[in-house]
Amino acid sequence: MNICFHGVGVPDRTLEPGEAPYWISPSLFHAVLDEVAGHGGVRISFDDGNASDVEIGLPALLDRGLQATFFVLAGRLGARGSLGEDDIRELDAQGMVIGTHGMDHVPWRGLDDAVRDRELVAARDRISTVVGRRVDEAALPLGRYDRRLLGQLRGLGYAHVHTSDRAHARPGAWLQPRFSVVGTDTVSRLRADVLGPQPVRRRIGRSAVMFAKRLR
Numbered sequence: 001m002n003i004c005f006h007g008v009g010v011p012d013r014t015l016e017p018g019e020a021p022y023w024i025s026p027s028l029f030h031a032v033l034d035e036v037a038g039h040g041g042v043r044i045s046f047d048d049g050n051a052s053d054v055e056i057g058l059p060a061l062l063d064r065g066l067q068a069t070f071f072v073l074a075g076r077l078g079a080r081g082s083l084g085e086d087d088i089r090e091l092d093a094q095g096m097v098i099g100t101h102g103m104d105h106v107p108w109r110g111l112d113d114a115v116r117d118r119e120l121v122a123a124r125d126r127i128s129t130v131v132g133r134r135v136d137e138a139a140l141p142l143g144r145y146d147r148r149l150l151g152q153l154r155g156l157g158y159a160h161v162h163t164s165d166r167a168h169a170r171p172g173a174w175l176q177p178r179f180s181v182v183g184t185d186t187v188s189r190l191r192a193d194v195l196g197p198q199p200v201r202r203r204i205g206r207s208a209v210m211f212a213k214r215l216r
């Protein structure tokens, strides 16, 4: 099971259209982490490289002995409300994994060659340089993908690619679906919908959606 956070608390930058629902309160964030800490097999990630990753996320993870992967945006490093280079190195030094979410938070599906190079190659190079180690985990901005994009990511040597498909993940699989926690979620709903056993009908429906995306 993979769960994904975006912003926690109050953003210190102008949000993108449609982004606000992905910001959650610190109290919901802490309650979800408490719930996750009691479950084996739940992996945590943070997208978008918000400053709250290091201000709220990191101490809460360390308090509970949890590890997470942080998918950061190379184009926002050091911008107001976003992580700076020192923050990324701090996350790495504290045992967290750093991945790439690209440069400018644009969908990766259907990119022309120049933008693809910027998003998939230059962004990863930039983040790798900051961390001082190879970055080979990616999270797809806005969750969009198709077969061509996945082929390109494989060709570029990404070890795992993380989506937002709200399906259960197979351990070790190259493509890792995730559940994003949103502001209207509650711990009891997550327990029922995400962390508990899944009805077969729902599992099959979600797998079918991913299968269709991979083929298109």
Ligand SMILES: [Zn+2]
Residues within 6 Å of the ligand: 047, 048, 101, 105, 140, 141, 142
């Ligand atoms: Zn994102």
